[in-house]
Amino acid sequence: DTAVSQTPKYLVTQMGNDKSIKCEQNLGHDTMYWYKQDSKKFLKIMFSYNNKELIINETVPNRFSPKSPDKAHLNLHINSLELGDSAVYFCASSPSGGLNEQYFGPGTRLTVT
């Protein structure tokens, strides 16, 4: 029943490690996103994919690499994790077009020690 799901919910890892977060949506939406919400709760777009193609890549370190195997899935791989990467990462999806409402997944809390 879950519309947008993410795994894992919590991720604790050490600096320098590589980790991935997975996202799946069953809403039939064409566009998926990754957001980062930092400790001050500010929600900032990282990536946007439309039908498996990257359409927005905000200023994000290239240690972050999104991968979309199909339009229902958008994964986020992070290399060489740093302390500053600690945050909550949300996946979201929307019908095609940037003007439509977005629906968020439950989030992945990443803690880098």
Next chain:
Amino acid sequence: QKEVEQNSGPLSVPEGAIASLNCTYSDRVSQSFFWYRQYSGKSPELIMSIYSNGDKEDGRFTAQLNKASQYVSLLIRDSQPSDSATYLCAVARYGQNFVFGPGTRLSVLP
């Protein structure tokens, strides 16, 4: 000037009162406006979307948009303690992604 601004709060209202949340934006050609509610430790949940000037009502919630003043608001009537959360305003224009405001923390006191 920040793109989307909101009072950070906390905004405290007594139970049963009207809570008024405000949002201003800087991009004059913005076309879509959204209010999200985020409980602590949870993900943002869409409450309302509004695309044209005027009021839009959904249950206890009313969104108001004034494009000339670059202002969008959310009114919550008969506020309940369960409405206590952070409310995020988001603004979008064609070809660009959502820009979220910093959020307003609302506390409804029993």
